[in-house]
Amino acid sequence: MARSDQLKALLRAHAGDDSEHFYSVALQVAADEARRGHVRLAAELKELIDKAKSQREVSGRIRSARPIPLAQPKGELGDLLTVRYPTEHLSEMVLAPPVQIRLQRVLREQRSAAALMGYGLSPRRRLLLVGPPGTGKTMTAQALAGELRLPLFTVRFDSLITKFMGESATKLRLVFDALKQTRGVYFFDEFDSLGLQRGSHHDVAEMRRTLNMFLQLLDQDDSDSLIIAATNHAKDLDVALFRRFDDVIRYEPPDSDQAKTLIQNRLALFMTADFDAGGVVEAASGHSHAEIARACTDALKDAVMDGNDRVTSDAVIAHLEERAQSNRG
Ligand SMILES: Nc1ncnc2c1ncn2[C@@H]1O[C@H](COP(=O)(O)OP(=O)(O)OP(=O)(O)O)[C@@H](O)[C@H]1O
Numbered sequence: 119m120a121r122s123d124q125l126k127a128l129l130r131a132h133a134g135d136d137s138e139h140f141y142s143v144a145l146q147v148a149a150d151e152a153r154r155g156h157v158r159l160a161a162e163l164k165e166l167i168d169k170a171k172s173q174r175e176v177s178g179r180i181r182s183a184r185p186i187p188l189a190q191p192k193g194e195l196g197d198l199l200t201v202r203y204p205t206e207h208l209s210e211m212v213l214a215p216p217v218q219i220r221l222q223r224v225l226r227e228q229r230s231a232a233a234l235m236g237y238g239l240s241p242r243r244r245l246l247l248v249g250p251p252g253t254g255k256t257m258t259a260q261a262l263a264g265e266l267r268l269p270l271f272t273v274r275f276d277s278l279i280t281k282f283m284g285e286s287a288t289k290l291r292l293v294f295d296a297l298k299q300t301r302g303v304y305f306f307d308e309f310d311s312l313g314l315q316r317g318s319h320h321d322v323a324e325m326r327r328t329l330n331m332f333l334q335l336l337d338q339d340d341s342d343s344l345i346i347a348a349t350n351h352a353k354d355l356d357v358a359l360f361r362r363f364d365d366v367i368r369y370e371p372p373d374s375d376q377a378k379t380l381i382q383n384r385l386a387l388f389m390t391a392d393f394d395a396g397g398v399v400e401a402a403s404g405h406s407h408a409e410i411a412r413a414c415t416d417a418l419k420d421a422v423m424d425g426n427d428r429v430t431s432d433a434v435i436a437h438l439e440e441r442a443q444s445n446r447g
C-alpha cells in the first residue's frame with residue numbers, strides 16, 4: 119500500500135472502531151518503514167503496536183471479568199429491587215464536615231479496594247444513615263453510586279414485608295444473592311419498616327424474624343457490593359443493628375452555614391443584586407435541606423413564569439414560610 123492509502127486505511131479503521139484492522143495496517147506501515155531502511159522507526163512502531171495491543175487485552179480482561187448483567191431485575195427480584203444508574207456526585211451535597219469526612223473515606227477505601235485486599239483488609243461497605251427527613255440520606259446513596267459508577271439497587275422493604283408475609287426471609291435471601299452476583303450499591307430505604315413498626319398491623323413475630331435474618335445475612339455477606347440502610351429514627355433501633363455496620367452516619371438539618379451554601383448552590387446564577395442571603399438563612403432555620411432546596415426551586419419557577427430569571431430573597435422567604443405553615447398545619 120502506498121503511504122497515502124495506509125494513512126486513509128488507518129483513519130477509516132480508527133473511525134470505524136475496528137482495532138484489529140487498525141493494528142494490522144499499523145503493522146504494515148512498520149514493515150514498509152523497515153523495508154525503506156528506517157529500521158529504528160520500524161522497531162519503535164512495532165513496540166508501540168505491541169504495547170497498545172497488550173494493554174487492550176488487559177483492559178478487555180478486566181472488563182469481561184466482571185460482567186454487569188444489568189437490566190431491570192427480573193421475576194421475584196423485580197418486585198423487591200429497582201435499579202438506576204445515578205449521576206449525582208457528592209460535591210452536589212451540602213453536608214456537615216464529619217459526614218463529609220466519613221463519606222469521602224468510604225469512597226477512598228472503595229477506590230483502593232484492590233490495594234487493601236492485597237493486605238487482607240476490606241474496604242468499608244456497610245453504612246447505616248440516620249437522620250430526619252430531607253437531610254440527604256437517599257441522595258447519599260445516589261451520590262456514592264454515582265461516584266463509584268455503580269448501579270443503585272433500591273430494596274423495597276415495604277413490599278418485602280407486606281406482600282410476602284411468611285416468606286420475607288426467603289425474599290431477603292434473594293436480595294443478598296443478587297448482591298453477590300452483581301456489584302452495586304444496595305440501598306435499604308425506610309429501613310424502619312424492619313426495625314420498627316412494632317405496633318403496626320404487621321405480624322410482629324414476622325418482623326422480628328426478618329430483622330434477625332437481615333442481621334445474619336449482613337454478617338455473612340462477603341460480597342463487594344455496598345450496603346446502605348437509612349432510617350429516620352435511631353433511638354428505637356436495635357443496638358445489635360449498629361454493630362453490624364462499618365459506619366453509622368448521622369444527618370442533621372443544616373446549620374446556617376450549610377443553609378447559606380445550599381441557597382448559593384441553587385440560586386447563584388439567578389439572585390437579584392440586592393438578594394438578602396442573611397434574611398433567607400434566618401427564615402430557613404429549622405428547615406431541612408430538602409425544604410430549603412424546594413423553596414429555592416419554587417421561587418425560581420415563579421420568576422421564570424413571571425418572565426425573568428432573577429429571584430428575590432423575599433420570594434424565597436415566602437416559600438419557606440409557606441412550607442413552615444403547612445408543616446405546622
Ligand atoms: N445534604 C443535602 N445537600 C444538598 N441537597 C440535599 C441534601 N439533602 C437533601 N437535599 C435535597 O433534597 C432532596 C431530598 O433529599 P433526600 O431524599 O436525600 O432526603 P432523605 O434524607 O432521604 O429523606 P427521607 O428520610 O424523607 O427519605 C434531594 O434530592 C436534594 O435535592
Ligand SMILES: [Mg+2]
Nearest residue numbers: 255256307348
Ligand atoms: Mg430517603
